[in-house]
Amino acid sequence: MEPILKARGLTKRYGKVTALNDCDFELMPGEILAVIGDNGAGKSTLIKAISGAVVPDEGQIWLDGQEVAFRTPIEARAAGIETVYQTLAMSPALSIADNMFMGRELRAPGIMGSLFRKLDRPRMEKFAREKLTELGLMTIQNINQAVETLSGGQRQGVAVARAAAFGSKVVILDEPTAALGVKESRRVLELIRDVKNRGIPIILISHNMPHVFEIADRIHIHRLGRRLCVIKPQDYSMSDAVAFMTGAKLPEGVTEVA
Amino acid sequence: MEPILKARGLTKRYGKVTALNDCDFELMPGEILAVIGDNGAGKSTLIKAISGAVVPDEGQIWLDGQEVAFRTPIEARAAGIETVYQTLAMSPALSIADNMFMGRELRAPGIMGSLFRKLDRPRMEKFAREKLTELGLMTIQNINQAVETLSGGQRQGVAVARAAAFGSKVVILDEPTAALGVKESRRVLELIRDVKNRGIPIILISHNMPHVFEIADRIHIHRLGRRLCVIKPQDYSMSDAVAFMTGAKLPEGVTEVA
Amino acid sequence: MSNDARSVSGSYEAGLKGAAEAVAEFHEPESALKKLQHWLHQTPSAVPMIVLVVALLVFGALADNFFKAGTLSTILQQIAIVGILGCAQTIVVLTAGIDLSVGAIAVFSSVLMGQITFRYGVPAELSIVIGLILGTAMGALNGILIARLRLPPFIVTLGTWQILLAANFIYSANETIRSSDIAEQAAALQFWGYSINPGGVKILYAVFLMIALVAIMAYVLRHTAWGRHVYATGDDPAAAELAGVPTKKVLVQVYALAGLFCAIAGWVMIGRFGSVSPTASTGQLGNIQSITAVVIGGISLFGGRGSIVGMFFGALIVGVFEMGLRLVGTDPQWTFFLIGALIIFAVAVDQWIRKVAG
Amino acid sequence: MSNDARSVSGSYEAGLKGAAEAVAEFHEPESALKKLQHWLHQTPSAVPMIVLVVALLVFGALADNFFKAGTLSTILQQIAIVGILGCAQTIVVLTAGIDLSVGAIAVFSSVLMGQITFRYGVPAELSIVIGLILGTAMGALNGILIARLRLPPFIVTLGTWQILLAANFIYSANETIRSSDIAEQAAALQFWGYSINPGGVKILYAVFLMIALVAIMAYVLRHTAWGRHVYATGDDPAAAELAGVPTKKVLVQVYALAGLFCAIAGWVMIGRFGSVSPTASTGQLGNIQSITAVVIGGISLFGGRGSIVGMFFGALIVGVFEMGLRLVGTDPQWTFFLIGALIIFAVAVDQWIRKVAG
Amino acid sequence: QDAVSACLITKTDTNPFFVKMKEGAEAKAAELGVTLKSYAGKIDGDHESQVAAIEACVADGAKGILITASDTKAIVDSVKAARDAGVLVIALDTPLDPIDAADATFATDNFQAGLLIGQWAKATLGDEAANAKIAMLDLGISQPSVDVLRDQGFLTGFGIDTKDIAKWGDEDDPRIVGNEVTAGNEEGGLKAMEALLAKDAGINVVYTINEPSAAGAFEALKAAGKEGVLIVSVDGGCPGVADVKDGVIGATSQQYPLMMASLGVEAIAKYAADGTKPAPTEGKDFFDTGVALVTDKPVEGVESIDTAKGTELCWG
Numbered sequence A, B: 001m002e003p004i005l006k007a008r009g010l011t012k013r014y015g016k017v018t019a020l021n022d023c024d025f026e027l028m029p030g031e032i033l034a035v036i037g038d039n040g041a042g043k044s045t046l047i048k049a050i051s052g053a054v055v056p057d058e059g060q061i062w063l064d065g066q067e068v069a070f071r072t073p074i075e076a077r078a079a080g081i082e083t084v085y086q087t088l089a090m091s092p093a094l095s096i097a098d099n100m101f102m103g104r105e106l107r108a109p110g111i112m113g114s115l116f117r118k119l120d121r122p123r124m125e126k127f128a129r130e131k132l133t134e135l136g137l138m139t140i141q142n143i144n145q146a147v148e149t150l151s152g153g154q155r156q157g158v159a160v161a162r163a164a165a166f167g168s169k170v171v172i173l174d175e176p177t178a179a180l181g182v183k184e185s186r187r188v189l190e191l192i193r194d195v196k197n198r199g200i201p202i203i204l205i206s207h208n209m210p211h212v213f214e215i216a217d218r219i220h221i222h223r224l225g226r227r228l229c230v231i232k233p234q235d236y237s238m239s240d241a242v243a244f245m246t247g248a249k250l251p252e253g254v255t256e257v258a
Numbered sequence C, D: 001m002s003n004d005a006r007s008v009s010g011s012y013e014a015g016l017k018g019a020a021e022a023v024a025e026f027h028e029p030e031s032a033l034k035k036l037q038h039w040l041h042q043t044p045s046a047v048p049m050i051v052l053v054v055a056l057l058v059f060g061a062l063a064d065n066f067f068k069a070g071t072l073s074t075i076l077q078q079i080a081i082v083g084i085l086g087c088a089q090t091i092v093v094l095t096a097g098i099d100l101s102v103g104a105i106a107v108f109s110s111v112l113m114g115q116i117t118f119r120y121g122v123p124a125e126l127s128i129v130i131g132l133i134l135g136t137a138m139g140a141l142n143g144i145l146i147a148r149l150r151l152p153p154f155i156v157t158l159g160t161w162q163i164l165l166a167a168n169f170i171y172s173a174n175e176t177i178r179s180s181d182i183a184e185q186a187a188a189l190q191f192w193g194y195s196i197n198p199g200g201v202k203i204l205y206a207v208f209l210m211i212a213l214v215a216i217m218a219y220v221l222r223h224t225a226w227g228r229h230v231y232a233t234g235d236d237p238a239a240a241e242l243a244g245v246p247t248k249k250v251l252v253q254v255y256a257l258a259g260l261f262c263a264i265a266g267w268v269m270i271g272r273f274g275s276v277s278p279t280a281s282t283g284q285l286g287n288i289q290s291i292t293a294v295v296i297g298g299i300s301l302f303g304g305r306g307s308i309v310g311m312f313f314g315a316l317i318v319g320v321f322e323m324g325l326r327l328v329g330t331d332p333q334w335t336f337f338l339i340g341a342l343i344i345f346a347v348a349v350d351q352w353i354r355k356v357a358g
Numbered sequence E: 001q002d003a004v005s006a007c008l009i010t011k012t013d014t015n016p017f018f019v020k021m022k023e024g025a026e027a028k029a030a031e032l033g034v035t036l037k038s039y040a041g042k043i044d045g046d047h048e049s050q051v052a053a054i055e056a057c058v059a060d061g062a063k064g065i066l067i068t069a070s071d072t073k074a075i076v077d078s079v080k081a082a083r084d085a086g087v088l089v090i091a092l093d094t095p096l097d098p099i100d101a102a103d104a105t106f107a108t109d110n111f112q113a114g115l116l117i118g119q120w121a122k123a124t125l126g127d128e129a130a131n132a133k134i135a136m137l138d139l140g141i142s143q144p145s146v147d148v149l150r151d152q153g154f155l156t157g158f159g160i161d162t163k164d165i166a167k168w169g170d171e172d173d174p175r176i177v178g179n180e181v182t183a184g185n186e187e188g189g190l191k192a193m194e195a196l197l198a199k200d201a202g203i204n205v206v207y208t209i210n211e212p213s214a215a216g217a218f219e220a221l222k223a224a225g226k227e228g229v230l231i232v233s234v235d236g237g238c239p240g241v242a243d244v245k246d247g248v249i250g251a252t253s254q255q256y257p258l259m260m261a262s263l264g265v266e267a268i269a270k271y272a273a274d275g276t277k278p279a280p281t282e283g284k285d286f287f288d289t290g291v292a293l294v295t296d297k298p299v300e301g302v303e304s305i306d307t308a309k310g311t312e313l314c315w316g
Ligand SMILES: Nc1ncnc2c1ncn2[C@@H]1O[C@H](COP(=O)(O)OP(=O)(O)OP(=O)(O)O)[C@@H](O)[C@H]1O
Pocket: A014, A015, A017, A018, A019, A037, A038, A039, A040, A041, A042, A043, A044, A045, A046, A086, B148, B149, B150, B151, B152, B153, B154, B179, B181
């Protein structure tokens, strides 16, 4: 089977810091791929390079076998890659509904929409409310509330709901449950399964080992700016994975490159 | 034993939202008190009210038996309450060392310090480096790096190190491990124990149940803006706690107030 | 081996069964005061409106001639140009930018319209179109420098302000085209200076134009995707970019549209002043005047917050203060002094009401 | 029951034993170019310095009389006042503020020093002290309005600019005090106009004062806690407040200190021009000039980034351009035009070098 | 170096008056083979740019400087420094204070210019002058000397007590409806007139600082249906004279900037050639280039020329 998303030799330097160092990457169709690694290992930089938020200094990326070079997240989105960034990417002063539809707003039917380009607020609000309800985020009282008035966890929920609702080829989630409560985290995991069941592959960055081992089909272990190895959760224990990613042990057939 | 920190009837409204609703609170000397609750339950607002970052609309707070009313975080800090906020409170453009000593900078010895008020950069940098090493955050390459160039997890590590290093009466941590990796989270838990061993009580907000049950002496369960109950981890199972905080079950002797 | 994972989460997530799904709702006593507070909070232009009403009442009490229809319509016509420049400034400020060149674009456009007609004998209607296009191009130049080269708006427009103003003087050779010549040969240039006179009160077309522009922009900013993108770009440009807003394109469009508004203001200037003068004070002061209107109107200079209707009230407040003080009879130096004080006062009241309204 | 918790974490954290402690280090080829890039990145004032050197070389080649000691010392004395106002503007801009009133405070302070001496017969030395105190008070007023009432700096200083300028005209009755009278009766007022003449080149005391103030402030901002607090306040005020910076106090102090610098600039103005003139154009243009210096110097208008040494180079760049263009013999409108273009160009070069140095 | 170099420093270079002055100087300089560099203040009353310009001229080795000073007292030190460096300094349009601070002065008497239109307005109104309602449209709140001189000259000519002659706006004569500032352009004139009309619709005499502001004031009066109001002004530019001809302006005092400028350039060329300095007009301490009242409605006792003659003499 061909990978749906493939990268080779990705390198990204920030001044003196090399955040990505000749990194390879593969995502198979329909799978949930977890990416784990220490803080600062370069996981976020990797998915930013894939989703167009950062232009890598070197390296190539293929989507569905076609070489691609996204220069902006908009291009990646147009190609069907939907991302929840660690920093969430919300406009604080705008409402939840506005944020969910940012960049792909719905227009009112008829002449108001086509000529006067009026937004279809009721439809957007209804859709946003549904998606949040699915995530159990109905504790949000008002869909027109500004995002800045939400708690950290609520904000994260909104971002995840947005990506899940719109992703068509690949959905990327950078630590989607970091700020979430037990209940909300569970909902996100269920949502990830839903997305997978729709046939869409998912990249999940997480520090939560139980979650990762529960849900991932394969685990990409990232260390010092590059892929150390890819393991199947059935083949290794959580403590092995932790040992690999922290450098306590080396997986077979890999010699660490300092 | 008298509580070191006590609050009664705290209420805080944000426009239409009531984030704290007649909430009580108690922290005993030398203990680790975990605060758990759903997203948006009002946990962050509670500790902001205690640490002076938010002035409650109603209610009183006692520190060491004395009634206090902090109007700014500086006043709370002066009283020995050190807080890691969920939003971290760092100046992105300044260095790690500058951020750690913000508001309590060290001055150079001799006339340079007293008259010319020169900062003692070497001493501040040495101290910062030590504290970060204790946390295992030596992956930070340069102590004079601007905070904005750190990964999310590294930033959180710096904030925790700051609070642990300076807290004298109470240390408050709002989801200190949310963005941290496995290794780094473990270090933070160890650090919390160290602080406790120095006799300083800690308030820990966390969504990580295993961590909470491992480390807390008592658990304050927060729900819908108020304290639902306080339990001991020995007396209940994790699933009970989760059931209480999500409203699936009611602890004995409590009747839910909608 | 992954079964340990499942059991781990399972070990406590069992507690989730039957978790409450209810929305945490807090029912507040909905007193009239609360409702008012809520409304103030939801309607950013309400506060400047209140300040305006108070100012009207105060001056009405102080000066006999104030509450005459003629005086009020004079105030409206005096703010017509600032109001249109304010539309330009509003969209720029909403993107967290600032445009110091608005006045220069307006004056240069008016000079271009006049000179193209009189120097080259182009029909006035065509000159107007050319002037509007050139004004838009000047704005677009700002936008390109800001969006593509990532230069700070303040410094870019500080530069283009000087450049355009100098170009204006050089091109026009400091020559004024006289009102009577325009009226004879190119009446279209003076279109916005015409008026209707219901019941003897003269209201310039320019006033209607300003109100129409404010209304259109209020609609565009509130009810179209583009408007939302303008807000998002100003709110947090990095986030907007990640969320899929083509922020660079939006910025170029915003500055170009601002340029168009300025060129319209230039056209209105001809109607209003009769003549075409490269030395019009708007070239020097238009930026400060429009920014003042924007800020008194409650629009944040940090971008993303505020409404264009607020700007309109802001412009009106300044107009009312200026006219009111004149009628009360202060000398020009004292007027200058008091307007300074009143600007601060208006914003302080705004801030205070917002705080009370929480 | 809590033993299940321990076992849960234990279940995988066992893997941590023996985890690597090494710092993730990436050794780069340390080429000369890389080193240069790194230095440019670390030294925010380097870029304006380079622009300055290039400007010097270009004008040296174009104008015969440019590279004379006299010309260069003239440039320095021409930027002395802007440089001192720039110190005031720098600290304000570092807090993410802006001070439009700097010029007005300077002119009003100079008028106060002069009038207090001549109108009330106070000894010149005492008048100077009173003038400096009053200037500081004007700045503090800005600070209080901004910090305590949380009003936007732009609008507050826009207001005080008008208020102080009007007060200046009203108080002075538009009267200029002549140079010869001051020289006779109150020579201390002209102190900064004295000069040393090494090798026949005249260098004003004012020039040394400007350089000293820049050096002192560079030290204060870089090496004292207060300086760090200024940066933190501008960087993210909410975070600084939570981290324990008394941001309101810092803001009041910053604006008060800015007021003091402006008053010093006012004193220097008397020395430089000989006379005390309430109509000095610094009152109108000092704000734009100092902001131009600050921004060309690479200080971010969003606060928290940049160095005061950069501002100094920024002021020099403008001074060199103006003098150079005069010597080349461009006509004033073209000078105005070219300075506009060069402002944009300087910032574009700055941005470009930063990007390349990334 | 053979070419004589000279500098022209004007108050601003946007006001047509100074633009024409510059053109006159340039034409003369080209004729005499003098290199002329021009400088100007950035705004009305910009004294500091003029100081910087003098310094640049000295640094550049100019033989002579022609200056229309923004602040006649404050500029004296810089002028002295230039003269000490061997540069001939000639004040144009506005005498320095003291007048001998410059080597020579070619000027118009701005007070006289104001006085003429004041007398004309008074004579035109006749007995009505006692009940006149006067709008005063001045230049700027910083009250530069030309502003004060023209304003106070007009009031003196009209027979109104000026109180402090060094300041406008302190008069308490009830005939004055109010003072407004115009920045000397159409926009300012229009707005100022609108405001004063709102204050008192019965205004029948309008003093304006210059002709552009007069044109603006006329637009406001026209819009208010008061086209018969008497407007007086100062300058004598060609559009201004045309406005007198069209009846927009009743009378204007004409000045001669081109003459000042070309005389100045000639003087510098002469000084460079043989070191002689120009002499003042007999009986005055400056060389008066004169002022003439232009109107098509002459009145008894005030000397004037008609617009035909005015058009012949006008400066642009
Ligand atoms: N914009 C930037 N400028 C400079 N350095 C950066 C920037 N972004 C990231 N880095 C550096 O690159 C390295 C990798 O960062 P990255 O955010 O990709 O780590 P991560 O694996 O996502 O960590 P975490 O788990 O903490 O989110 C870090 O050392 C960080 O300091």
